Amino acid sequence: MKLQENISLAPYTTFKSGGPARWFVEAVSEQELLAALRFARERRIPVFVLGGGSNLLVSDAGFNGLVVRIALKGVAEEEHGLFSVAAGEDWDGFVRRAVAENCAGIESLAGIPGTVGGTPVQNVGAYGQEVAETIQSVRVFDLWSSEFVDLPREECEFSYRASIFNKRLKGRYIVTRVAYRLVPEGLPRLAYADLKTHFAGHQNAPTLLDVYDAVREIRNRKGMLIVEGEMDCRSAGSFFKNPVVPADMVGRIAAQAAVTEADVPRYPARDGLVKLPAAWLLEKSGFTKGFVQGKAGISSRHTLALINRGGASAADVMALRDSIVAEVERRFGIRLEPEPVVVG
Numbered sequence: 001m002k003l004q005e006n007i008s009l010a011p012y013t014t015f016k017s018g019g020p021a022r023w024f025v026e027a028v029s030e031q032e033l034l035a036a037l038r039f040a041r042e043r044r045i046p047v048f049v050l051g052g053g054s055n056l057l058v059s060d061a062g063f064n065g066l067v068v069r070i071a072l073k074g075v076a077e078e079e080h081g082l083f084s085v086a087a088g089e090d091w092d093g094f095v096r097r098a099v100a101e102n103c104a105g106i107e108s109l110a111g112i113p114g115t116v117g118g119t120p121v122q123n124v125g126a127y128g129q130e131v132a133e134t135i136q137s138v139r140v141f142d143l144w145s146s147e148f149v150d151l152p153r154e155e156c157e158f159s160y161r162a163s164i165f166n167k168r169l170k171g172r173y174i175v176t177r178v179a180y181r182l183v184p185e186g187l188p189r190l191a192y193a194d195l196k197t198h199f200a201g202h203q204n205a206p207t208l209l210d211v212y213d214a215v216r217e218i219r220n221r222k223g224m225l226i227v228e229g230e231m232d233c234r235s236a237g238s239f240f241k242n243p244v245v246p247a248d249m250v251g252r253i254a255a256q257a258a259v260t261e262a263d264v265p266r267y268p269a270r271d272g273l274v275k276l277p278a279a280w281l282l283e284k285s286g287f288t289k290g291f292v293q294g295k296a297g298i299s300s301r302h303t304l305a306l307i308n309r310g311g312a313s314a315a316d317v318m319a320l321r322d323s324i325v326a327e328v329e330r331r332f333g334i335r336l337e338p339e340p341v342v343v344g
């Protein structure tokens with residue numbers, strides 16, 4: 001175990017901002033993870049589990065404890081279509097491999113940055129797919145019982161951007177492997193308007209690889225694919241969750257936005273609720289693409305992505321976050337919930 005001190009966390013995040021970790025270690029095996037946890041227990045210091053840093057906002061003060069970067073590697077195909085993948089594997093790399101082996105179920109999740117271990121945490125989803133549909137089980141270290149256990153999907157309590165790992169039992173489990181059951185020789189699912197439009201007029205039905213490539217192309221257009229050095233990519237992806245509200249609020253929202261009820265974009269959710277695009281609420285509150293607030297701003301290609309325009313501190317990003325939350329709440333009475341995890 002190679003323990004390091006006072007390591008800047010900014011390079012380990014896609015936002016490229018934030019302070020240092022007092023202690024830092026990369027765990028390449030379950031044994032190293034246990035050794036790291038022992039170190040933290042002996043010193044009575046808190047532990048933060050870091051994956052690819054693509055859903056984080058690290059405070060400028062950093063983390064006064066031990067950051068364990070999950071770097072366990074390896075993909076085992078236990079039977080055709082059933083993949084057991086170590087938590088430190090790059091997610092997009094695994095999607096590419098699954099597609100190359102003609103296994104369906106995650107092709108629309110191409111290009112999402114971060115690690116495999118990060119995917120169950122917020123039930124990663126995009127373009128009509130989410131990992132809850134294909135995860136069979138999650139191997140975790142249980143910090144309460146101090147043992148490794150396999151949690152079947154049913155115990156993970158998956159819902160929209162949520163799971164047992166970021167909600168009810170947040171902080172209890174460290175993910176070391178995830179098993180995905182994919183569909184060998186399955187067909188891609190074109191559930192999303194952007195994807196349907198992309199393939200409209202194509203003669204042949206798209207293959208899994210066609211969908212993988214198309215999703216990455218669409219993501220790239222929106223700055224939702226990490227391209228080193230591009231300002232629009234210094235983000236944590238969509239910064240706010242799409243709020244779910246009672247359907248009878250739509251009339252009031254329309255009046256406040258000065259549009260007709262029919263013009264309020266929304267998608268049916270469970271129990272008579274509707275999901276509103278957070279991006280629409282931002283735009284109707286004056287926060288449009290390319291918005292600038294000091295060194296922070298909004299991506300020129302995607303309204304929901306707050307960005308570090310260069311040299312932004314975490315406080316700069318948080319100030320923009322707070323301006324947006326306050327203005328959307330003032331106009332629409334809806335309190336937006338940020339997606340990234342704030343560290344420190």
Ligand SMILES: Cc1cc2nc3c(=O)[nH]c(=O)nc-3n(C[C@H](O)[C@H](O)[C@H](O)COP(=O)(O)OP(=O)(O)OC[C@H]3O[C@@H](n4cnc5c(N)ncnc54)[C@H](O)[C@@H]3O)c2cc1C
Binds near residue numbers: 116119
């Ligand atoms: C450009 C861009 C586009 C994005 N697009 C999408 C999208 O389309 N859909 C989507 O859902 N998300 C999207 N995201 C968000 C992000 O990529 C995902 O949430 C990703 O799964 C986070 O994984 P990570 O390894 O980077 O986790 P990190 O950011 O390192 O950590 C996030 C949280 O997960 C916890 N965590 C990480 N690994 C483990 C582990 N092994 N065990 C226990 N806890 C762990 C951390 O403690 C932290 O609380 C996007 C982000 C960016 C920057």
